[in-house]
Amino acid sequence: MSTRVLAKRRLVTLALLRRESIGGLYHVLTFEDPDGSAAQPGQFTMVRGAEWGDAPLLPRPMSYLTAGHAPSILIKVIGEGTLRMGRAEPGEPFTLLGPLGEPWRAPTPGRRVVLVAGGVGVAPLVFLARAIVEAGGPKPIAIYGGRSARDLPLDDDLAELTELHTTTEDGSRGARGRVTDILGDLLGPDREVFTCGPDRMMAKVAELCALRDVPCEVSLETPMACGYGVCLGCPVPTHDGAYLYACTQGPCVDARRVDWSRGDHAPKKGAHLPRSQT
Ligand SMILES: Cc1cc2nc3c(=O)[nH]c(=O)nc-3n(C[C@H](O)[C@H](O)[C@H](O)COP(=O)(O)OP(=O)(O)OC[C@H]3O[C@@H](n4cnc5c(N)ncnc54)[C@H](O)[C@@H]3O)c2cc1C
Ligand code: FES
Structure with a gap:
């Protein structure tokens, strides 16, 4: 297993090496990373097409499936961002900010x-x-x-x-x-x-x-806007009546810390940033 020394996050623009489709809804996107990603299992990256224009504006959090010189993610198409990812062709540039979060x-x-x-x-x-x-x-x-x-x-x-x-x-x-x-x-x-x-x-x-x-x-797959602790948009209720921020104190956490009875772990309407990402 890898150690707990976490690599610093990098913002990089990487070309899509290949997209493998699994049925219509799921796709594995593999990128070409000359410097190599040092992501550990459980960490995630904020992904966005470099040529998407202004919508969707925010990058989407995705767990690493693999790291190294060909880092990859598995996506399920559920909205505009993942739809675009699911249609991407080899060579298309993406920005990836990562690795992020607790493995x-x-x-x-x-x-x-x-x-x-x-x-x-x-x-x-x-x-x-x-x-x-x-x-x-x-x-x-x-x-x-x-x-x-x-x-x-x-x-x-x-x-x-x-x-x-x-x-x-x-x-x-x-x-x-x-x-x-x-x-x-x-x-x-x-x-x-x-x-x-x-x-x-x-x-x-x-x-x-x-x-x-x-x-x-x-x-925790709580919707996120920034992914690194700035927007306060990813609070998850904890047993002590407080919150943890899924992007910096998670996404991987001991299940006993989470107050599952408070149900919806996504930001509530009006709290911090809106849940729906633009
Ligand atoms: C740490 C982390 C790791 C993740 N890893 C993966 C992964 O490996 N593969 C993958 O496919 N997805 C993963 N997700 C979820 C992924 O980020 C969302 O599916 C994605 O942001 C949706 O973007 P979109 O533009 O396609 O949909 P949007 O248009 O943003 O949303 C479409 C609908 O889905 C809802 N929604 C959006 N995000 C979530 C969410 N996280 N949970 C529940 N409902 C949501 C929205 O409210 C909206 O109703 C992860 C999320 C987090 C926080
Ligand atoms: S997503 Fe911005 S603080 Fe967690």
Whole structure:
């Protein structure tokens, strides 16, 4: 595993090397970075097309899928920014600000890692699984879920790196149901969980882990505007009644710090910056 010495963020303009489409909605974008990205698993980058003009104005936060001289991201098309990314052609210039945020903490020796991924939340977990395997650690267990088989991009990567269990709500791949339906059977005193996906999924994973006293680390995908602590637009409620800022104190945090009962971890209307990014 990599150490906790974090690389300084850089703002770079990189050419898109290739775009691999997985179904219509998911794309892996790989960039050409002559200097190499020193991002660690769990860190993210703020990405924007260098030729987008003034809309969308703000860069979009994306977890690193890989680092080095060919850093990559996995995107799911949900709005204007990701639509443009999903149509990008090789050679197109993008600005990337990164690496940003707290990476996953190092797995605890003696505990087997259980990765719990929902949909596009798989990217930082594939990066983590690869780091664990390359460091000679025990093969992680992974549970990967989505609505249907087409919502499981990168399932082949996870299958290679982990002992993989899949779930789909429509039963088109793996067990019918949700990741949390099978997580309980895979928890134990010698396990620890790393999870990324929709808030509701992570809240349930955190609850199951707390009940069994299993350590759980989550990666928060709170909407962000700046990505490095300036706009105060990414507060997440914590148990002490305060907030943590997902971009600088996360995105990877101990699940017990988050007050999941306060539900919506995105900025509320009127608080700091508006949730919708322009
Ligand atoms: C640290 C971090 C890592 C992320 N990693 C990835 C990744 O690896 N791959 C990936 O595809 N996405 C990732 N995201 C989410 C990604 O940033 C958003 O999907 C993206 O900004 C949407 O941009 P857009 O212009 O396409 O959509 P917009 O037009 O900005 O939004 C479309 C709709 O989606 C909602 N929305 C936007 N962002 C989010 C969000 N984060 N959570 C819930 N709803 C949202 C908006 O409110 C709006 O209703 C990550 C987010 C964070 C904070
Ligand atoms: S996104 Fe600006 S402070 Fe977190």
